[in-house]
Amino acid sequence: MSLSSSLFSGISGLNTLGNSMTVIGDNIANVNTVGFKSSRVTFQDVLSQTVSTTAGTAQVGRGTSLADITSSFSQGSFESTDSTTDLAIGGDGFFVVRDPANIDNEYYTRAGQFRFDKDGNFINPAGYIVRGWELDQSGQDIGSITDITLASFTSPPSATDRMTVVTNLNSGAQNRSADLSLEWNAQNALPIADTAYEYQTTVKVYDSLGDTHDLTLYFDPGAGSTWEFIVTCSSIEDSRAGAQAALAGGDDGVGMLGRGEIEFNAASGVISDIDFWDFTHGVDYDLATAGNWTERLEPADLTNGYFTLSPDFLGGSPLTVELDFGSVYSTGAGSWLNDSLSTTQFATSSTTIFQSATGYGAGDLQSVTVSTDGVITGQYSNGEVIPLYRVALAKFQNTQGLYKEGGNLYRETRLSGDPITSKPGTNGLGNISPNSLEQSNVDIATEFVKMITTQRGFQANSKIITVTDQMLSELINLKR
Numbered sequence: 001m002s003l004s005s006s007l008f009s010g011i012s013g014l015n016t017l018g019n020s021m022t023v024i025g026d027n028i029a030n031v032n033t034v035g036f037k038s039s040r041v042t043f044q045d046v047l048s049q050t051v052s053t054t055a056g057t058a059q060v061g062r063g064t065s066l067a068d069i070t071s072s073f074s075q076g077s078f079e080s081t082d083s084t085t086d087l088a089i090g091g092d093g094f095f096v097v098r099d100p101a102n103i104d105n106e107y108y109t110r111a112g113q114f115r116f117d118k119d120g121n122f123i124n125p126a127g128y129i130v131r132g133w134e135l136d137q138s139g140q141d142i143g144s145i146t147d148i149t150l151a152s153f154t155s156p157p158s159a160t161d162r163m164t165v166v167t168n169l170n171s172g173a174q175n176r177s178a179d180l181s182l183e184w185n186a187q188n189a190l191p192i193a194d195t196a197y198e199y200q201t202t203v204k205v206y207d208s209l210g211d212t213h214d215l216t217l218y219f220d221p222g223a224g225s226t227w228e229f230i231v232t233c234s235s236i237e238d239s240r241a242g243a244q245a246a247l248a249g250g251d252d253g254v255g256m257l258g259r260g261e262i263e264f265n266a267a268s269g270v271i272s273d274i275d276f277w278d279f280t281h282g283v284d285y286d287l288a289t290a291g292n293w294t295e296r297l298e299p300a301d302l303t304n305g306y307f308t309l310s311p312d313f314l315g316g317s318p319l320t321v322e323l324d325f326g327s328v329y330s331t332g333a334g335s336w337l338n339d340s341l342s343t344t345q346f347a348t349s350s351t352t353i354f355q356s357a358t359g360y361g362a363g364d365l366q367s368v369t370v371s372t373d374g375v376i377t378g379q380y381s382n383g384e385v386i387p388l389y390r391v392a393l394a395k396f397q398n399t400q401g402l403y404k405e406g407g408n409l410y411r412e413t414r415l416s417g418d419p420i421t422s423k424p425g426t427n428g429l430g431n432i433s434p435n436s437l438e439q440s441n442v443d444i445a446t447e448f449v450k451m452i453t454t455q456r457g458f459q460a461n462s463k464i465i466t467v468t469d470q471m472l473s474e475l476i477n478l479k480r
Contacts, residue, residue: 003475005049005062006468012063013461016043019066020454027442035076035111035408036440038447042067073399076110076441078433084369085122087112088438091430093393094410096421097128098147106131108394108419110438111408116368120150122376122389126407132374132392139375139387145421148376148389153365155380157210160359162306162322163203165217167343169262170350171269173198173221180220180228181259185252186235192218199350203357207316210361213237215257215311215321225264225345231257231323233311240312253279257309262325264345270338271327276307305329326354360384370434374424393429394419 020041030036044067048059078088089095094108100121107128114130117123122130132148133141176196177183183196197218204212219229235247235255247254260276302308303320305328312318326342329335341354363382370376374391396402401415412419425431 003468003471005060007465009061009063010461010464010468012046012065013464014458016041016064016066017454017458017461021451021458023069024447024451024454027447028444031440031442031444033111033408033440034113034437035109036442037071037073037076037110038440038442039069039071041069070400071402071404072441074441076438078436079439081435081437083115084367084434085114085116086435086437087114087370087391088433088436089393089424089430090433093395093424093429094419096131096145096392096394096419097124097409098131100127100129106419107405107409107411108402109408109410112437116150120153122148122150124408126409128409130391132376133390135375135387135390137386141390141423145392148391150365150378150388155360155363155365155378155382155384155386157206157208157362157382158359159208159316159319160205160321160357161319162324163205163215163309163357164324164326164355165201165203165343165352166326166341166354167199167201167219167352168348168350169199169219169221169227169264169343169345171225171345171347173350175221177220180218181230181256184230184232184256186247186254186256187250187252191232191235191252191255196220201352201355203355205311205319205321205357206359206361207313207319209316211313211316212361213311213313215309219350222261225266227262227264227345228259229262230259231309233257233313237313238311239314240310240318243312257311258307260307262343269345271325271336271343273336274307274325274327274329276323278310302329305331321357370432372425372431372433374432390423391432392421393424393432394421395427395429396420 023039023041027038043064046062046065048061050057051060075090089110089112094110095112097107097109099105099107109124111124113125114122124130129147129149131145133145134143136142176198180197183192185191197220199219200216202214202216205215206212213233216232217229218232219227222228232255238244238255243254256279258276258278260274262271263273264270265272303322306322306324309321309323310318311321326339327336330337360382363380363384365378366381367379368376369379370391374393375387376389376391378386378388380386396412396419397417398415401413401417402410403413405411420427422429
């Protein structure tokens with residue numbers, strides 16, 4: 001074994017320690033890179049050379065080499081931001097993004113600096129589109145993983161299908177009309193006089209195009225503990241079959257959608273029974289004339305336990321609206337069951353306790369939020385909050401096998417295995433933290449200590465070369 005072998009041992013040390021310093025420098029350079037995962041170097045000795053000694057054979061090492069450069073996927077700290085589309089992963093997993101130029105090129109990242117571009121694509125700073133699942137109105141996933149892209153920034157309107165009117169009707173009120181329904185006259189500027197009823201309340205409903213219309217209920221006490229009511233709309237807006245022709249022909253019933261009776265328990269003042277008649281057009285408005293009113297609707301005619309109205313407004317499709325007074329008919333019980341909040345007949349002023357109607361008009365997207373389970377929800381100007389997409393996360397059996405593409409992106413390899421994609425918070429994946437970014441997990445103090453030891457090791461190896469050079473010089477000087 002020649003003296004020059006020690007030169008190559010020193011050189012191997014310089015090479016490996018130089019590479020180690022390169023890794024340390026890369027770590028420190030990325031100390032502020034979002035989602036960056038630090039790397040570390042491990043060394044191994046080189047195959048030793050066998051030499052003969054007086055005690056037999058022995059081995060002399062030939063230096064060192066790089067064993068591996070691995071990434072540390074430990075959790076980085078979170079930085080709070082003012083952007084709702086900045087996302088961080090608390091736990092395992094990667095965001096999935098796609099190269100917009102190639103549908104088959106998917107990449108994985110921990111950096112969650114996302115935003116929507118002008119085309120509605122949910123992208124990272126490089127323009128790669130984030131992947132996830134489209135959601136239905138109930139928040140359930142639709143189909144397989146896809147690009148998160150907002151095709152429309154408008155919430156379509158939804159027609160009203162139920163109106164709820166909960167009132168208290170004064171038990172001491174006096175009857176004002178013999179038949180409330182006969183008091184309605186569409187030919188008058190005021191279709192019903194203020195003196196013809198005890199109480200009224202108006203509910204705003206939506207047609208299929210998102211336009212609003214008023215449905216007004218009028219109440220008047222009848223015999224005993226019974227109250228009459230009628231449900232009406234504007235006669236000009238009434239577009240049911242034949243209604244406008246009937247209005248032009250002098251039919252004064254246009255605009256009346258139905259009439260009914262609410263019977264209360266005389267002792268408790270709560271609903272005991274409800275009757276309802278649906279009003280149809282086509283002949284003169286006269287209760288004595290057959291054909292104006294359908295038969296009294298029976299429980300078998302109810303929808304979901306409620307009587308229904310059938311308004312048809314100008315410009316929209318016909319509606320079917322359930323009429324809820326806070327009491328639902330139970331087929332099993334064979335009677336009306338009152339909710340905790342229902343229409344009553346108590347000895348106090350008639351008043352509306354609660355009223356609402358389903359449906360809404362069209363709305364523009366105002367903002368989006370992301371929940372911990374990755375659901376992207378849109379808030380619209382019409383007050384609707386609609387689930388849009390769910391951000392997908394992926395994990396790998398061997399994260400060390402991922403290939404760094406640059407730009408905070410990783411690519412799967414044969415060594416990493418196929419990605420396992422699932423919802424955040426499931427299957428061992430972490431949760432999403434909105435308004436946050438995961439910072440680099442580089443520990444500067446640790447890197448500086450590594451830098452010191454690497455520097456000293458490099459100096460020591462350089463000394464091997466200089467000392468060996470001096471020894472070779474002495475050897476050469478043996479012959480002058």
